[in-house]
Structures are given as structure tokens and as C-alpha cells.
Amino acid sequence: MADEDNIQVPETKEKKGPNLIMILIITVVVTLIVAAGTSFLIIKLLSPNVQENADVSNSSSLSTQIISTSELIREGARYPVMLKGGKDVAVIDALNMKVGSNEARDLLASNKIEVLEAVRMIFLNKTRSEVSNSQGIELIKKQIKDSVNEIIGFTGERENLGVVKVIMVILTVSSTE
Template sequence: MPEEEIQEAQPKKKKGIMGLLMPILIPLVVSLAVSVGVVMFLGNNTQPQTKQSEQATTAAAIPIKAVVIQPGTYQTFMLKGGKEVAVIDSLSFKVGSDQCRSLIAEKNDEIMDALMLIFLSKERTEINTPAGIELLKKQIKNAVNEITGFVGEKEKQGVIDVYLYIKAVSSVQ
């Protein structure tokens, strides 16, 4: 009988050791698997080169102001027929790059010539309506982008928006 008691006691010890290890091993394995899963799911802290360059590009795309006609300096443009003029108080652009702003300053004469041609094709009734003014702004934007070379894919770095203040349209005698 004492032998039977020894044999029964030994399996109890094995169950006791396994019983102690199992509550420790199971949470350890589960927490290790969850940690690996979280790291794989969230990824690492470093960004690939393409994402960094995209962020640099978007940071460079902050709109910049370029002024062609300073506020308060009235510039007149003859309208179609030569009997009326538009008095422009100010004309400025929101541009997508410093390069475009500097090209606008360099090519001011060409831009003023293009503006003259655009206004010469307009009648008073065309620039007295909101739709007419929007069309005028679009034509100015396209002309300046062509002059500065910001067309096609580079258009986002060129003129983004046109700010035009027409003071008056007057008859010339």
C-alpha cells in the first residue's frame, strides 16, 4: 500500500506543476500574440520616402499672394469699341509657388498686355454681371498661367485664384 500512495502522489505533483505553469503560460502566450498583432497592425513610426516627399510637396503648396495692380492705383483698360473703359482698383493672385510669384513679377509687361487684350474683347454688359466677372477672372487666370508656363500638371503651382476689384466702368469722350 505504501507503494500505491507514492505512485498516486507523483502524478499529483506533475499535475500540480502543470497546474501552476498553465495559468502563467497561457496569459504569457496570449499577451505575446496580442503584442505582435498590434505592432503588425499599427506598423512602425517611420514613414516611407514617398509619404515624406508627398508631405513636403503639400507643405510647399501653401498659397502665396502675387500683386499685379496695387490697391489704390487705378489702372484703366479700354473695352470693346473704344468708347468705354474699365477702372481696375486692384488685381492680385493666389499662387501655388514662389516660382510663380517671381515669374509674375518678371513678366509684368506681358501680363498687362494680355489683360489689355482680354478687356478689349469685353463689353460693358459682360463685366457688369457676376457670371461675366467670373468668366473674366477665369480668362485672366488662364492667360497668366500660360505666360508663366504653369499649364497641365504644373497648373496647381501656378495661379490658383484671381482677386479683381473693378472700381467703375466709364464712358470716354
């Protein structure tokens, strides 16, 4: 019996060795399979979102891209415009427009007289106080942008290709009396 007990003990030790190694191998293989599957799913789920975000950022940067600047009133020209009531005059020192296409720049240059007339009409509807504060000036810039885009035909979806920004320097507002 003693010999049989000695024989059985080494057999169980030999079985535990390969079982422990097999358990480690199976654990490593299962971990690798789970990691690979998780990585695959994450890449598949996130890649459409990354592409959509890239497309959105590209389209938004293209839609607001400024191609060139068109100068209507050169800096230092001191262009006077009459204000509402005819008693006050605003002196525009510079008026530039940033446009989104070369076509808009060319149309702006060819319609310069109409654009300057539109600017004068906008100022004829403004009072001294409207021209003297920052909110009034921002409103004037927006009105100039909208009216110029209408004159050169860049409205609706094409508005981003027309005048994008108006840069205006009002030197002074003075009385005519």
C-alpha cells in the same frame, strides 16, 4: 485500505495545484505571444500607408505653396479697361497675383506691360453683364491666370510655380457716353 485512500487524495490535490499554475502560465505566455504578433503585424501593415499619406500631403502642400504676391495694379490706382463694343469701361481698383516661386515673381515684374496688355484683351472680349456677376469675374480671373502663366512660361507641370491665384477688385463699370 483506509490508509491507501488517504495517501491518494493528497497526491491528487498536489497534482491539481501545479497543473492550475501551469495552465495560468501557459495562458499568459500564449496571450503575450499573440498580442506581440498582432501588434507587429499591425505596425508593419500600417506603416507604409502612413508614410505614403505623409509623402502625398507633403507633395500637395509643396505644389500649392504660395511664395509671394506680385502687385500689378496698386490698390486705389483706378486702372480703366475698355469692354466689348467700346461703350463701357470697367475700372480695376487693384490687381494682385499670388505666385508659387520667386522666378515667377521676377518674370511677372519684367513682363508687366505684356501682362497688362493681356488683361486689356481679356476685358475687350467681355460685356458689361459678364463683368458684373460673380461667375463672370471668376472666369476673368481664371483667364488672366492662364494667360499670364503662358506669357511667363509656367505651363503644364510648372503651372504650380507660376501664378497660383488672381486677386482683382473691380471698382465700377460705367458707360463712356
